[in-house]
Structures are given as C-alpha cells and as structure tokens.
Amino acid sequence: MKYLSLILISLGWSQISFAAPPSGEQVYRQYCAGCHGAQLQGGLGANLVDDTWLHGDSEGAIIKTIKNGVLDKGMPAFSAGLAPEQIKLVAQFIKSQNDTPSSGKLAEQNKSVTSEHYQFDLKLLTVFDSLTWAITFINDQEYLATERDTGNLYYANINGTYRTIKGTPQVWNNDQGGMLDIALDVNFAENQTIYLAYAKENVNDNWQQPKGMTAILKARIEGDKLVDKQEIFSVDDAFALPSGRHFGSRIVVDDKYLYFSIGERGVRPDAQDLTKPNGKIHRIHLDGSIPSDNPFDRANAYKSIWTYGNRNPQGLARHPSTGEIWSTEHGPKGGDEINLISKGLNYGWPVITYGLNYDGTSMTDKTHMPGMEQPIRYYVPSIATGGIDFYHGEKWSKWQNNMLVTGMGAQELRRVKIVNKQVVEEELLVKDFGRVRDVAVSPSGDIYIMITRDHKGHMYKLEQRN
Ligand code: HEC
Structure with missing residues (x-):
C-alpha cells in the first residue's frame, strides 16, 4: 500500500484517479471523435465548439441529445452503449471545450x-x-x-x-x-x-x-x-x-x-x-x-x-x-x-x-x-x-x-x-x-x-x- 501511494505521488495528481472510470475526454475520443472530429470541429457530426446549438447548450440538453441521439440526422443514441456517468462526463468535457478561447482550436496552415x-x-x-x-x-x-x-x-x-x-x-x-x-x-x-x-x-x-x-x-x-x-x-x-x-x-x-x-x-x-x-x-x-x-x-x-x-x-x-x-x-x-x-x-x-x-x-x-x-x-x-x-x-x-x-x-x-x-x-x-x-x-x-x-x-x- 505504501509502495502504491509512492507511485501515485511520483506520477503526480493528475494520475491519481487512474482507477476511476474513463474521463469525459477519453469517452469522447473513443465514441465521438470519429464523427465530431479530434478538435470537436465537426465532420460527419456537428461542430461542437462553434456556439451553434441545434438541440440546446445546457449540460442537461447535451446529456439528452447524447442519450436519445438525433436518429434521422445520423447522431446515434448512447443510452444503451454508455453508462449515465460516462454520458455526464462527456457532456461536461464538451462544455469545458466551449469555455476555452477559440484561437488555437484550428490547426495551423502548413x-x-x-x-x-x-x-x-x-x-x-x-x-x-x-x-x-x-x-x-x-x-x-x-x-x-x-x-x-x-x-x-x-x-x-x-x-x-x-x-x-x-x-x-x-x-x-x-x-x-x-x-x-x-x-x-x-x-x-x-x-x-x-x-x-x-x-x-x-x-x-x-x-x-x-x-x-x-x-x-x-x-x-x-x-x-x-x-x-x-x-x-x-x-x-x-x-x-x-x-x-x-x-x-x-x-x-x-x-x-x-x-x-x-x-x-x-x-x-x-x-x-x-x-x-x-x-x-x-x-x-x-x-x-x-x-x-x-x-x-x-x-x-x-x-x-x-x-x-x-x-x-x-x-x-x-x-x-x-x-x-x-x-x-x-x-x-x-x-x-x-x-x-x-x-x-x-x-x-x-x-x-x-x-x-x-x-x-x-x-x-x-x-x-x-x-x-x-x-x-x-x-x-x-x-x-x-x-x-x-x-x-x-x-x-x-x-x-x-x-x-x-x-x-x-x-x-x-x-x-x-x-x-x-x-x-x-x-x-x-x-x-x-x-x-x-x-x-x-x-x-x-x-x-x-x-x-x-x-x-x-x-x-x-x-x-x-
Ligand atoms: C455516427 C456519427 C456520430 C457519432 C458517433 C456521434 N455523433 Fe453527435 N451528432 C452527429 C450528427 C450527425 C449530429 C447533428 C444532428 C442534427 O443535425 O440535428 C450530432 C449532434 C450532436 C450534438 C448536438 C449538437 C447541437 O448542435 O445541438 C451533440 C451534443 C453530440 N452530437 C454529442 C455527441 C457525443 C458526446 C458523442 C459521443 C458519445 C457523439 N455525439 C457521437 C453524429 C454523431
């Protein structure tokens, strides 16, 4: 036990939750980035950092969209594939990305x-x-x-x-x-x-x-x-x-x-x-x-x-x-x-x-x-x-x-x-x-x-x- 806590300290605070469920960002990378892009810039799915929200921008509205999907528009429902906690984390991750300034989100030109x-x-x-x-x-x-x-x-x-x-x-x-x-x-x-x-x-x-x-x-x-x-x-x-x-x-x-x-x-x-x-x-x-x-x-x-x-x-x-x-x-x-x-x-x-x-x-x-x-x-x-x-x-x-x-x-x-x-x-x-x-x-x-x-x-x- 002593040994384990030493490892944790040497890894730094950010690693201490490694036994916890995956972070919102990890859920995003695994299930969402394929359609919404690595920078949330959109692709097959909507841009999630452009201040344009078709289905509401509150945490609750985003959670609802992720759970139910927008099936006729190609957004799958995740109520069966993800746990409620994971859905909440990924919704919070999306919100947090909208709080950072938009400069730096776009890739450089060359x-x-x-x-x-x-x-x-x-x-x-x-x-x-x-x-x-x-x-x-x-x-x-x-x-x-x-x-x-x-x-x-x-x-x-x-x-x-x-x-x-x-x-x-x-x-x-x-x-x-x-x-x-x-x-x-x-x-x-x-x-x-x-x-x-x-x-x-x-x-x-x-x-x-x-x-x-x-x-x-x-x-x-x-x-x-x-x-x-x-x-x-x-x-x-x-x-x-x-x-x-x-x-x-x-x-x-x-x-x-x-x-x-x-x-x-x-x-x-x-x-x-x-x-x-x-x-x-x-x-x-x-x-x-x-x-x-x-x-x-x-x-x-x-x-x-x-x-x-x-x-x-x-x-x-x-x-x-x-x-x-x-x-x-x-x-x-x-x-x-x-x-x-x-x-x-x-x-x-x-x-x-x-x-x-x-x-x-x-x-x-x-x-x-x-x-x-x-x-x-x-x-x-x-x-x-x-x-x-x-x-x-x-x-x-x-x-x-x-x-x-x-x-x-x-x-x-x-x-x-x-x-x-x-x-x-x-x-x-x-x-x-x-x-x-x-x-x-x-x-x-x-x-x-x-x-x-x-x-x-x-x-x-x-x-x-x-
Ligand atoms: C198969 C492609 C696909 C995947 C995978 C996907 N989405 Fe979507 N998503 C879409 C599409 C397409 C839309 C646009 C729906 C519309 O036009 O109403 C959308 C819309 C959304 C919206 C609403 C945006 C708005 O403007 O209100 C949110 C939030 C969202 N997706 C989150 C997620 C999250 C979180 C995941 C992963 C857990 C995910 N999506 C995975 C295709 C996808």
Whole structure:
C-alpha cells in the first residue's frame, strides 16, 4: 500500500484517479471523435465548439441529445452503449471545450512531417470555398477538382489559380450526395475526355420524397465548358433510393473499361442482392455498354456488376505494375477495409464484417464465411477511409507502388506497402490536420492531398525537405 501511494505521488495528481472510470475526454475520443472530429470541429457530426446549438447548450440538453441521439440526422443514441456517468462526463468535457478561447482550436496552415524515409512539408496551395471531393492531375501543373455540394468542377493550377467549367450536370445535393469523383480518359491529351461520378436525382412527380442514385457522365472539356455529354450510367426509377448516404462513386478507367463503385445507399441487404445496383463495384465499356464477359450474365441480374457485398467503396485505384484494381471500403465503426477487387467476388457486407454499431455494440459475430472475401487489411477503430492512389514515380522512389490511403474521420494519410496481397509495412504520415478526402500522384511523381477543414477544400502538396 505504501509502495502504491509512492507511485501515485511520483506520477503526480493528475494520475491519481487512474482507477476511476474513463474521463469525459477519453469517452469522447473513443465514441465521438470519429464523427465530431479530434478538435470537436465537426465532420460527419456537428461542430461542437462553434456556439451553434441545434438541440440546446445546457449540460442537461447535451446529456439528452447524447442519450436519445438525433436518429434521422445520423447522431446515434448512447443510452444503451454508455453508462449515465460516462454520458455526464462527456457532456461536461464538451462544455469545458466551449469555455476555452477559440484561437488555437484550428490547426495551423502548413505542417512539417518526419517520416521513415523522408522529411517533408505539407504546403498549402489553394483553399476552395466548399467541400472538395476529388482531385485528378492532367499534367505536372494542372488538375481537375470537384466540389460536392455546389456541383462545381474546377480546372485548377498548382500556382493557386482555378476556373469553373460550365455545363456540368445538375447534381442531387442530398447529405453525402453531390458532385463526386472525376477521372480522365487515358487519351485525355488528345480527346479532352473526362468521366464524372455524381449523385443524380430521378425526378418523378408521383413520389412524395426525392430519390436518386450514383450516375456516370462522359464529356469533353472544350475551353471553359463541358460538351458532347453522354450519360453512360444511371438507374431506372425502380432502383432510385431516398437515402442521402453511401454513394461510393470512385472511378478507375483504362483503355477499354470503366470501373466504378456504388455504396449500398444505407440499405444493407441490397449489397448481397444481384438484382440491385447498390453495394457493388461495376464494370462497363467507355460508351456505357456492358462487356460480354461480365460475371453476372443471368436473368434479373444487374449486368454491370463486377463485385458485390461492398458497403461504401470511396477509394478505387489501379496498381501501377500489376494492373490489379484495389479499393478502400468505408465501413461502419471499426470495419473499414482494403480490398483487392476481382471479378465476380463477394466482399461480404453486411453478412460478415469487423464493424461495430456506432454505439460500440457488435454488429454481427461473423467475420468469415465460405464464398466471401476477407479484406487485405481492416481498421479497428475506423479511420473512415476516403480516396486512395498508388505511388508511381521517381521523386519518392522509396514509396514505389505503395498505396496512399486517406482517412477522413481519423484525419489521416497512411502509406501502406502491400507485397503478395499482404500488408508488410504501414506508416501514419499525417494526423489530425483535417479530414483527408483524396490523394493524387501527378504525372511528374508529386503527391497532393485534399483536406476538408471548416467545410472548405484545402489543397496541399507534399514537399520534400533537403
Ligand atoms: C455516427 C456519427 C456520430 C457519432 C458517433 C456521434 N455523433 Fe453527435 N451528432 C452527429 C450528427 C450527425 C449530429 C447533428 C444532428 C442534427 O443535425 O440535428 C450530432 C449532434 C450532436 C450534438 C448536438 C449538437 C447541437 O448542435 O445541438 C451533440 C451534443 C453530440 N452530437 C454529442 C455527441 C457525443 C458526446 C458523442 C459521443 C458519445 C457523439 N455525439 C457521437 C453524429 C454523431
């Protein structure tokens, strides 16, 4: 006993309560930060330090919100997952964070990183006015960027200038829907052709509520506008859904095929239903026609399906040397995955998953089933994976063919080295600097990331220090 109290004294007062229940801050980090952000700055969940309170700012009102949730807005109820004492502590923690001055809450604009192989700076190039979803490089200097809620498409330069391309399709700006991914045709330099993935509303006067689905548009950029527009994928009204969630929609193009993802749109069982387009990765020809060797050429099947059982793949990229298609799947809490995507396979959602419900209870006890693929890597806790790219180039040669993985909720950029379908090395490069939504390697072998902070897109270049 004497010995124990000596240890406690030497650790200092702040440690004396170590046998007590976790602090409000610990509860926050474990259950809330994934949606409300490490600095309480918001993300999937509301900003909790901006003096704007939809449900009241008293301790009692906050406790009530945490207990009951705001279920139709995506705030889970914690009355079953947390003890009343924990709820009280986390509410007090939120209150205390609002009493500290707001300066210092925001991350600084540039950041220095020391990684295993390189020292580099994150250099801010441009701040876009709204949430930027995807970036893709045209040449060493120029890139295209999409803005989700406004539906804007930008033709941008790394010198910080950009202009808006007119004639973009009307997007369905519903929660996670809007203008999403952008990809270039392999012959873009000659034909200026691009492919856009976006949330499209199926307009139908008989419906009480709007419904929609992910769609793919092919078009050419001519000067400042889109021309020769051709919708190469969209769904009939029967498949449109009212949910504003899980549009997936990353695109990979080669000289013959276009692969793209659609999340399950919040309807979990649909991911296993081969008659439905959601919860799948699709493969079509560049004119939208269905390749004759697609895997599900049977009556009633949705013919463009390439793989199924995919929850919400928000990362899709082709390996530079093997040509394989890889995806990151935005899972439930604790169920993000990296998958190698191969023809006709079932990736298991929602039957098998490592995921948890948002209140921390287990979703299913099944992580394996015959006929269902295991992820190459899964993340517990979740990092909320976004876009991916493989490094290919001279400048960061020690990272050759490594996958760069973004994390939105966890505010991360990771480098993942995969050999023979196994992760052999993984390094956290950037942490707590905003939601990293997309990453792109330019033709010159430079690396760029798009970070969301304060609902604005921040474009950064990774710049090596000598
Ligand atoms: C799955 C994402 C998610 C998680 C996890 C989550 N929240 Fe929320 N939370 C939300 C969303 C979305 C809202 C906005 C609700 C609305 O628009 O009415 C919200 C709203 C709130 C509000 C009300 C803010 C206001 O303006 O009145 C509080 C307080 C809150 N959350 C606390 C918490 C706490 C504490 C935890 C952890 C125990 C937590 N949340 C976990 C998504 C989440």
